[in-house]
Amino acid sequence: MLETFMRSMLLALARGKLPNRLAKRYGLRLGAGRFVAGVTIREAIETVRELNRQGKLATLDYLGEFVGSAEEAAHTAGMCLSTLSAIAASDVRANLSLKLTSLGLDVEEALCLAHMRDILREAERHGLFVRIDMEDFSHCERTIRIYKTLRREFAHVGIAIQAYLYRSLEDVRDLETLGANLRLVKGAYKESAEVAFPRKADVDAQFLELIRMHLSSGCYTAVATHDPRIVDAAMAFIAETSIPGDRYEFQMLFGIGEELQQRLTEAGCKVRVYVPFGADWFGYFMRRLAERPANVWFVVKNLFRRRDAA
Numbered sequence: 159m160l161e162t163f164m165r166s167m168l169l170a171l172a173r174g175k176l177p178n179r180l181a182k183r184y185g186l187r188l189g190a191g192r193f194v195a196g197v198t199i200r201e202a203i204e205t206v207r208e209l210n211r212q213g214k215l216a217t218l219d220y221l222g223e224f225v226g227s228a229e230e231a232a233h234t235a236g237m238c239l240s241t242l243s244a245i246a247a248s249d250v251r252a253n254l255s256l257k258l259t260s261l262g263l264d265v266e267e268a269l270c271l272a273h274m275r276d277i278l279r280e281a282e283r284h285g286l287f288v289r290i291d292m293e294d295f296s297h298c299e300r301t302i303r304i305y306k307t308l309r310r311e312f313a314h315v316g317i318a319i320q321a322y323l324y325r326s327l328e329d330v331r332d333l334e335t336l337g338a339n340l341r342l343v344k345g346a347y348k349e350s351a352e353v354a355f356p357r358k359a360d361v362d363a364q365f366l367e368l369i370r371m372h373l374s375s376g377c378y379t380a381v382a383t384h385d386p387r388i389v390d391a392a393m394a395f396i397a398e399t400s401i402p403g404d405r406y407e408f409q410m411l412f413g414i415g416e417e418l419q420q421r422l423t424e425a426g427c428k429v430r431v432y433v434p435f436g437a438d439w440f441g442y443f444m445r446r447l448a449e450r451p452a453n454v455w456f457v458v459k460n461l462f463r464r465r466d467a468a
């Protein structure tokens with residue numbers, strides 16, 4: 159009960175413009191550095207270098223929330239292009255993840271599509287892959303529509319699909335006809351029971367069903383979770399059905415599930431870490447706290463540590 163309340167509160171804070179603005183002004187405090195690689199591209203590349211040294215791949219995400227104008231969308235698109243150039247110039251093993259709202263999806267769909275085409279052309283030039291994150295349900299239909307348009311033009315673009323949505327089984331079947339490279343996740347936003355399974359057990363069951371279905375389709379599958387039960391079930395299915403190693407990878411978020419990342423890397427699996435960076439870190443940070451309200455104690459402890467130090 160308390161946990162549900164706390165989760166709703168944290169997800170509401172994630173969407174609040176004022177808390178986001180304040181957080182931006184006061185910098186990466188409250189322990190957000192555990193989940194966010196820094197504010198600049200340089201800091202993000204250093205983090206990727208360290209992950210590469212540990213045998214892991216990365217996907218870089220420039221955090222941009224509440225993009226409400228064409229200028230802000232152009233700024234994010236520019237940062238995505240710079241991130242691709244920085245990955246290529248530093249020769250790290252990474253690709254790019256992005257959110258369509260940060261490229262102006264809520265301003266104008268055609269503008270967002272144009273930015274995506276620029277980004278994909280630049281990625282193609284460097285031989286890099288780009289993944290579209292999935293946001294809340296109100297953006298799902300448009301995100302899939304844009305992805306399908308882009309997938310017909312470019313090979314090196316993928317999308318994330320959320321297991322908690324009832325519609326996802328149909329979406330995955332449909333996307334498989336395009337040979338889609340999918341990142342499968344449980345889903346991180348607060349959605350109503352009209353569109354998403356309210357019970358965790360149902361989400362987990364559909365998650366496993368989607369993983370098995372997409373792995374069997376011959377398309378590339380990124381299993382993105384820190385849940386060891388799901389990882390073990392996916393591994394068992396992969397072994398049983400002899401899915402080749404170049405058809406799948408595991409993905410986890412920076413700062414979470416490090417032991418599991420290590421176990422999979424040592425077992426010879428491809429592990430990719432999602433590395434967010436940028437000044438707009440607050441919404442991302444709140445979604446991570448909401449997934450595990452115990453993390454809030456980590457923030458509180460951090461606050462006191464800062465006060466001791468001051």
Ligand SMILES: Cc1cc2nc3c(=O)[nH]c(=O)nc-3n(C[C@H](O)[C@H](O)[C@H](O)COP(=O)(O)OP(=O)(O)OC[C@H]3O[C@@H](n4cnc5c(N)ncnc54)[C@H](O)[C@@H]3O)c2cc1C
Pocket residue numbers: 290291292293318320341343344345346347382383384385386409410411414415431432445446447449450453
């Ligand atoms: C690489 C990657 C990309 C993602 N992209 C998207 C996306 O595009 N759209 C979207 O909606 N969601 C995305 N997510 C988030 C996802 O939907 C889940 O909210 C998140 O992964 C938590 O669910 P879980 O699968 O880890 O399972 P859970 O059952 O939530 O957690 C399993 C275990 O993992 C650990 N854990 C999970 N979360 C945390 C945390 N925040 N802090 C500390 N420990 C934790 C705990 O030990 C927990 O018991 C992404 C996740 C990953 C890993």
